[in-house]
Amino acid sequence: MESIASESTQPLVSVVIPAYNEERRLPHTLQRVNAYLAAQNYPSEILVVDDGSTDGTTRVVETFAQQHPTVRLLKNDHRGKGYTVRTGMLAAHGHIVLFSDADLSTPIEELEKLMPWFERGYEIVIGSREGVGAQRIKEPFYRHIMGRAFNFVVQLLTVRGIQDTQCGFKAFRDDVAQDIFSRMLLYGDNAKQVSGGMVTAFDVEALFIGHKAGYRIKEVPVQWRYGTETKVNPLKDSYRNFCDVVRVRWNDVRGLYNLPHTSRPRDASSPAPKRVQSK
Template identity: 30%
Template sequence: MPIEPRSSQPPSGPLPRRDHLLVSTRRPHGTAGTPVLDVVVPVHNEQDDLEPCVRRLHGHLARTFPYPFRVTIADNASTDATGTIGSRLSRELDAVVYTRLDRKGRGRALRTVWSTSAAPVLAYMDVDLSTDLNALLPLVAPLISGHSDLAIGTRLSRTARVVRGPKREAVSRAYNLILRGSLQARFSDAQCGFKAIRGDVARRLLPLVEDTGWFFDTELLVLAERAGLRIHEVPVDWVDDPDSSVDIRATAIEDLRGVWRVGRALAAGTLPLDRLARPFGDDPRDQRVAGVPRGLARQLLGFCVVGALSTLFYLLLYSLFRTGVSAQAANAFALLVSAVANTAANRRLTFGVRGRTRAVRHQAQGLVVFGIGLALTSGSLAALDAADPRHAHGTELAVLIVANLAATVLRFLLLRAWVFPDRRARQAHPAPDAPAAPAHRAAGPAAAGRETYPTDRQETIR
């Protein structure tokens, strides 16, 4: 059963609506036909564990999995008898495929096989089978049903049952605390070797993942979570492999470097995560109605938070400038500085615009909005001077607060309708005669100069 190739160019536009997979009924032994599930077992020099692992996994799937499946042995540059054993297993067992890569790296092996697999659900597990296989069907069921985009096994849930030493336990929990503190990750267990992903999501997400080693899992999950994809977690029973060859120190250093790289890319907004956006489900209430803007409540909340902080920043600047210049000059300087900061914050936090594209134009439009606010507040100050030339400083601040509140409503409307219009909605629902965006443009700036996958030479044996 050869692995059907997929196009190396990721599809353009947002992801389609998440639907239940249309799968064929089970055939004898559950192994014939196009596989619904492709379970990848990445290996490097695993001649002792490979055969018992594959036979146990194959037997479990044949007994319990109700759809056609495939087990893919991904040999990443083994130098022992792993290749010979993998080739023999592919000949002896139905729905077992052996493929060899020329270079090491668990992430590289997974990306290469997942990028070429036609199965709608892709999974992987470590060769030591530390995770109880009874969690496999609960892992992939939410992906088949269309409920979730990715699924992970977690050893850190209260209902998980884990047997391992204190050193590995401490390292695992410390790493997840680092992810929560630095990348705001909400998933509980990044490194458990028991994960699954829908094929359509993998084709969009894999080109954005740079790591080819142990950090591959974490990067995949962080980008998926930041893009708003749904990650399902399954508590697992897990027994540590005392003979594991993983170098904890080297892996930790590699992971920390990956955390820094991904965090920097997310802060700079250079990742085109909008291509991973999902529409809502099939409930008619979730569909976009023409003429009705979406995300209003969330944008209002973000705008209010940014506005409150900007107002405090403005008042602080005004009080500082007022000690050396006139009220009108202090107001103009404070508004100018706070306007630039306000536009940048609303661009990223309120309206979800990332990257440097159109940033200069947005700031220029923001300055126009600033001019309107300046006219309102300066006019208020002029009116106050005309009414009471000897007014107190507190009165002056109160007038400015009222004037800024009046300008806030107009500023929000201008930002929403003019500076940051909802272009993604129009792209998702183009006019009937509108041409489709070229694939190289839809892929986003981060795709430029990136290698396409699979790049590694691989030999597949069935």
């Protein structure tokens, strides 16, 4: 993995953006995320993790980073979204680490809904397309039905009580992110190189590890817009996601997740991050 640029001051928030052949969408995404974070009264950083793109993705990020020193670029071989997100989460410097899809299907402004829950003691706060107040914009009906069917399987086999494990907008306390993502097995250090776009259920494994370790998880309804340029293949990716859930369950049966969690407890010298009013 190659890292470009650095930030000397520890940020409160890190935004991790996985990117595979996102040359077209990234300029708008980086402008919007950077503008939002710049308007907040706390230090922040943006990490774009390139998943072995074959277009001009890295060039776009490098050009933007030259004018914005809080932007970093990490380069991976093409190993899929799960490995890409994991790379960014483990490399982030912020006290709160959010990963967000490159198409901003959930607007970055929705972060405002997640931040207060860290002050209330939650270690993991995730955006949800379900529940009162959630908005699903322009989603095909069949996709919603497929999503609910998948969630039924997830709750049956792995993570109970979470209505939406697949929204690409999840925030973790820094030490908790380090603990969870370093323990992931499906798309960890042994992840193989792949071809083409690859959407997986790495979210399920992350949440399962977090739940099993006793971390408090808060599901927050957010706005989400279905992207017409989505890279998701409904049939192929649904099958892969189902297999991932079964693999998580099998790993658990074999005791592979039975490790004590390693995050440090908060004390007076390491307080929970406080929400700060926008400028």
